[in-house]
Amino acid sequence: MxxxxxxxxxxxxxxxxxxxxxxxxxxxxxxxxxxxxxxxxxxxxxxxxxxxxxxxxxxxxxxxxxxxxxxxxxxxxxxxxxxxxxxxxxxxxxxxxxxxxxxxxxxxxxxxxxxxxxxxxxxxxxxxxxxxxxxRPVIPPVVPDGAVPAQLHSSGYRNPEQLPEGAVLVVGAGSSGVQIADELRRSGRRVFLSVGPHDRPPREYRGRDFCWWLGVLGLWDAETPPQGAAHVTIAVSGARGGHTVDFRTLAADGIELVGMTASHADGVLRFAPDLATNIALGDAKHLELLRAADAYVERNGLDLPEEPEAHVLGPVPDSAATPRLELDLAEAGVTSIVWATGFTxxxxxxxxxxxxxxxxxxxxxxxxxxxxxxxxxxxxxxxxxxxxxxxxxxxxxxxxxxxxxxxxxxxxxxxxxxxxxxxxxxx
CATH class of the missing domain: 3.50.50.60 (FAD/NAD(P)-binding domain)
Structure with a gap:
């Protein structure tokens, strides 16, 4: 029964x-x-x-x-x-x-x-x-088993001590990828971060969290994603009290940025020459949200502090201006790859x-x-x-x-x- x-x-x-x-x-x-x-x-x-x-x-x-x-x-x-x-x-x-x-x-x-x-x-x-x-974690079939001592999905990552000594490549620059890369860098590791297309909202602007801005601007209620953006990752962090993810800051702190991971052969990883483009597109979305927020404040006569400095972005990192297109894993001492590449x-x-x-x-x-x-x-x-x-x-x-x-x-x-x-x- x-x-x-x-x-x-x-x-x-x-x-x-x-x-x-x-x-x-x-x-x-x-x-x-x-x-x-x-x-x-x-x-x-x-x-x-x-x-x-x-x-x-x-x-x-x-x-x-x-x-x-x-x-x-x-x-x-x-x-x-x-x-x-x-x-x-x-x-x-x-x-x-x-x-x-x-x-x-x-x-x-x-x-x-x-x-x-x-x-x-x-x-x-x-x-x-x-x-x-x-x-089901997704790991693209790019790097064969045994090419480095450890390969794992971000869902299997717990802390830096879990990984063997050596440098780490983090693939994927959404919320998971950037937070894991930053944590590894703060633990003293040499870190490479493979950056693909992403959305990069401000953590906070004019005294309001980005969740608030998406709400009042009606963006949470969008019924369909922009063309081609259904699976674009969002680079935002609540770590250490919350902060805006800025790839310039990550680079200045010692993380080496590379483009999307493309292929592997004979111990060498190759990256797409798209790093500067991906950062620029993320910046454009960031600034677009700031402008929409400013227009909302003016339209509604809100007394929120201005932040003109938030609109000023520094020069792209050297790693984006002259991007690394190849990485010899053994020569760079890379012993671990963390795939922050999503799920199905x-x-x-x-x-x-x-x-x-x-x-x-x-x-x-x-x-x-x-x-x-x-x-x-x-x-x-x-x-x-x-x-x-x-x-x-x-x-x-x-x-x-x-x-x-x-x-x-x-x-x-x-x-x-x-x-x-x-x-x-x-x-």
């Missing part, structure tokens, strides 16, 4: 907890199945010194503030994980930890799905895939017709083309803010509303079904 419920939510990170809150508020019976612990990726798949990239007043759910973090401070990864544990307890989320979902298949001849797990089967009318975008999704367990020809979820605002299947926690699910803590909460509300509406349709004319009358009343 299998267990039965209306909704199975797969994953108990920020997306799964948010989904549970809205389903509970609408009286929808559900289970949240988590193969590890609540917010496990924050605990075991991030480096030791990681903090949230947004201030505590912003990167949270509406119903609970961080208990031991000042509003303008940045919560540590442990504080973020414990926040979601506390939130799940606060809302009474029916989370079952240590339960891995191995497959989801549609029932034949009747509505709903059979959810197979490591602890037995569950039959559900709806399934929400809340496993997020950070499922892994929905091998979800055996339904909910994906496009490239294996990506075919969905709109989390509602997939497979009736009864939903996605949550993905970048640009409904808007720019979708993959952030506060953004996923709002996306979950939309998905919960959709599920409740569908329950009402399914309940029509079947009042003998348990819970059907309640579902009808909610619609």
């Amino acid at each position: 299998s267990e039965e419920t209306e909704v199975v939510v797969v994953g108990a990170g920020q997306a799964g907890v948010a989904m549970s809150e809205h389903l509970t508020a609408q009286g929808v019976p559900h289970l949240v199945l988590e193969r590890h612990r609540i917010a496990e990726r924050w605990r075991s798949e991030r480096w030791d010194s990681l903090v949230a990239n947004g201030p505590a007043w912003h990167d949270r759910f509406p119903g609970l503030a961080f208990p031991d973090v000042a509003p303008d401070a940045f919560a540590s990864k442990e504080q973020v994980a414990e926040y979601f544990v506390a939130y799940a307890e606060k809302i009474g989320a029916p989370v079952r930890c240590g339960v891995e979902v191995t497959s989801v298949r549609r029932h034949a001849g009747r509505p709903g799905f059979r959810v197979e797990t490591s602890q037995g089967a569950v039959d559900a009318r709806f399934v929400v895939a809340a496993t997020g975008p950070f499922q 999704t892994d929905y091998g367990w979800l055996e339904v017709d909910a994906f496009d020809e490239n294996g990506r979820p075919d969905q709109r605002r989390g509602v997939s083309r497979e009736p009864g299947v939903y996605f949550l926690g993905l970048p640009w699910l409904s808007r720019r803010g979708s993959s952030f803590i506060w953004g996923v909460w709002h996306d979950a509300r939309y998905v919960a509303d959709h599920i409740t509406t569908q329950r009402g349709y399914l309940a029509h004319g079947t009042t003998d079904r348990p819970g059907a009358a309640a579902a009808s009343r909610q619609n």
Whole structure:
């Protein structure tokens, strides 16, 4: 005999907890199945010194503030994980930890799905895939195994002491890459940082955090990314109290910048001649946001201190003016490569017709083309803010509303079904 419920939510990170809150508020019976612990990726798949990239007043759910973090401070990864544990307890989320979902298949001849797990089967009318975008680390097949003593993804990096003695190449200049490179440099390592296309917002401008600026300027609500920018990384940091990432500063502090990592042969890495271009494009986006902020201040007559010096960028580093195009790993003493090159999704367990020809979820605002299947926690699910803590909460509300509406349709004319009358009343 299998267990039965209306909704199975797969994953108990920020997306799964948010989904549970809205389903509970609408009286929808559900289970949240988590193969590890609540917010496990924050605990075991991030480096030791990681903090949230947004201030505590912003990167949270509406119903609970961080208990031991000042509003303008940045919560540590442990504080973020414990926040979601506390939130799940606060809302009474029916989370079952240590339960891995191995497959989801549609029932034949009747509505709903059979959810197979490591602890037995569950039959559900709806399934929400809340496993997020950070499922499978991506390491480009550039440098063969054995070319250096250690190669690892940023999700496997913990601290400088973990790596063998020697120089380190960090590939990827988003938030993870720049923070790891800076930490390694501060530990006394020689560090090379491979810089690709990126967005570089100011950490703070005119007394307001960039999260505030994106909010008042309506940029969090952008529904589609600019052309070609769906996967562009954002270089911003909450480390050491928060600061604007500036590749000039990183270079001045001793990190050698190189372009995108292109190829490897006979112990030599080759880089694209795009470093100056990537820095210039990041600078242009940085200045564009400053100008938009200035216009907003003037338009609304706000009394915020001017910062004309923020618009003045120094000369590009020498490493960008005359970029290194090759690096002999042994000659440079490089013993480790940290790949801060992102993740891909892994929905091998979800055996339904909910994906496009490239294996990506075919969905709109989390509602997939497979009736009864939903996605949550993905970048640009409904808007720019979708993959952030506060953004996923709002996306979950939309998905919960959709599920409740569908329950009402399914309940029509079947009042003998348990819970059907309640579902009808909610619609």
